[in-house]
Amino acid sequence: MGIAMCWFRKDLRLVDNPAWANACNEGHVIPVFVIEPSIVNVASIRKRELFYSHLLALREQIADLGGDLLIIEGPAQKTLPKLVREYGVESLHFNDDASPSSRARDEQVISLTGLRAIRYWGNLIHVPGAILTKGGSVHKVFTPFYKKWIELEIPSYSKPEEIVFADIGDDPSITFSVNLSSAITPGSLGANQRLDEFLQKIADYKVRRDFPSVDATSHLSSDLHFGTISPRTILEFLDGSLESGEAFIRQLAWRDWYAHLLLASPEIIDSPANPIYKNIKWRNAKDDYAAWKEGQTGYPIVDAGMRELHETGFMHNRVRMIAGSFLVKHLLIDWRLGERHFRHLLLDGDLSQNVGNWQWVAGTGFDAAPYFRIFNPVRQSMKFDKDGEYIRKWVPELSGLKNREIHAPWTVDRISLDRGGVYLGENYPFPLVDHDIARERCLATYKAARDIGC
Template sequence: MTTASPSIVWFRKDRRLSDHPALHAAIDRGGPIILLYILESDTGRAHGGANGVWLHHSLGELKADIENRGGRLILRAGAAAAVIDAVIKETGADAVFWNRRYFKPDRDRDAQIKDTLTARGLSVESFKGNLLVEPWEVKTKTGTPYRVFTPFWRAAKDGLEVADPLPAPTTLDGFDGALASDDLDGWGLLPTRPDWGSKMLDYHTPGEAAAQARLADFLDGPIEDYAEGRDRPDKDLTSRLSPHLAHGEISPRQIWDACKDNETTSYKFLSEIGWREFSYSLLFYNPELATKNFNPNYEAMAWDHDDQAFEAWTTGQTGYPFVDAGMRQLWATGWMHNRVRMVVASFLIKHLMIDWRDGEDWFWDTLLEADLASNAASWQWVAGTGADAAPYFRVFNPFGQGEKFDPNGDYVRQWVPELAALPNKYLQQPWTAPDDVLDKSGIELGRDYPEPIVDHKEARERVLAAYKAARAGN
């Protein structure tokens, strides 16, 4: 009886055992399986600090889950091609499986690895495991990629055939030979800053089991009010699945499958999954999405490089409570409500006139779910420079947004506690409160809480003039 040679399953941002096509293919092939995660050293843009926090704990959960099934997760750091080659030499593996990724530098490396290994006689297979539809599967009638979300998502859904998610294996046939693995703690993924990162997991639980539990909790109640309440940061009506989805602890196919029996209730929620799919299509066809304006008409935009204003924004000290609440929530938890993300991004770009790329970079470092496609596409949407973007003349009113979506002030009071005693009438605009109201609330503006760093009306007029000038110059 001939025993199949070992197979390598290369985990990337798909750190789960259920609905993992590459793992499923390796199991079907038979023989021992080497489960490999590589901390790649040649990816260009390193993961952000918050992302590293999640990665550390996510890998810990995956490692334990694999061991409970009789397998072993091998951790190696270095250039992917070199690491895989070393593991092949150490084990005699003759097949490599992975789920596809879509950023051009990643695709190029994967293609080079596949070409090199197949030329040596190895079997290399890749699978669709991280999207419902791959970018090349959805195009216009003229064969071009979509630039607007609504027709993209309509076309994607019209042709969508979602198979049932694959079950997790109950056991894993691991490789019996000696195979070195790095110490996860030695990778230094956790931040060294003592005031940051340590409390993020008070608000989140990484891992596949937590992702499934979070989805079940969402479908058990909050989804019923999602369409009406998803813009309310003072209420827990969103799924909070974004870190799990970005790290591949749950697949979009699993989410779709869980929602398919109640399509009417799930419609608005699933459209957010559609935005993620659209963002990946944009990144696939525009690999410079995080560094270059999608719309070249804004290349001449005269951004203001104001370090002091940028620091006030990052630390939640702008004098606009709704903006400051969002930025403090991000710093403390590694996550921010989506409505507030739009408002804080608009404030940076259109009130402070700071380049959207600076904001994207800050989110890249501080978001637990920092995802190149979604992050870049969303920032360009707010800036008005991207595909299907909000028009450049749309400037979110930061206190108006707070009054509308945090009507009782619960969100602001949670994250800007120095304003907690202020009556609702003045909470979103503390600078309008009479002196006696401020005194009674124990607040001195400029001491306990900053005065607004810009005037809303003047900032709006300034940025609209700058956008018009940039468009005129192209």
């Protein structure tokens, strides 16, 4: 039996991990993780902590099986070829990734090691290329993609028959410890607990998932990002014949779709998927961008979302749409700046998902919200946070206002503001822009870009 290396990346689990299963089945296995400073250092401290704790959890799982997860630091192009030579590795197994920079790195690693490399798609339900138009391209509209996606048979798991670890002598791993500031249980154990908790409440998912003050969603996005659980494992527990099960499965299809799209069109990471919008004249006002990031726009629902993001690394999906739309359409700030900020802070921040969703919000993406659909943040707030519970949690300086007042404090009379302890311009800002004026400005700007064309 030869030596097979399993290179863990965004797949920090042993169950339903085709790279792991096949490496084990092919030879004496060496599990390895390469910490790449160029990737890790751009993440927020909170995201780094979470990542390190997932990594340690994986290392423990492998130790329980009698092996060692090698954890080395440095660019994979330098570190992996060295390890491969040292240990006489014969094949390299890893799960693929749609990110263009990861793919470029992988090509270099394969060529520098000169190894037989076997790549799998362990982090999606259906592999890219499985769902194509008659012309052989990825669907640019979600619904036809979904209709085919839902009909496809789910590929079965590959499992290790037997696990024999290669003898590597002294473990060259770096040592580190983590102080996880949140109470989250890391690794696959935690991910499965989160899935179990969600399954207790899934019946309400469809009707309650849009309300940010209600804890109705799964919070599995960051586990899916780090791969502590596979989407197929989640799918096994869902009943698509029930409305809520179907609604949830549809979200997993969006996730697959955005990954398929990025793989097919890597240029969308920094150019509009719909080229008609390549000439949008963004204002990119620095002060407005700073106010948005700090949750000081004067629109309570937007500020609540931005503060939730800053304090927890999470933001509810409905509020991501509202806050994202506000940045792009009300402030006319380039979606790429919003995308970067979200990706830095979100614990689930993921290139394919974040770019896909930001382009959707900006109206520049495939099958995106039409450019003339401009969310009214006050109406959205009144509809999805009617009693202001979410706003009160994240913007406590407004908590003294009545439910009907809290969505637009600048419309409230002076006496009521005083009674609620709100002093506009002092402890809470006036709105950065007027909705109607911003709306007209946005429509004119997008129309001008469309008139210039591609």
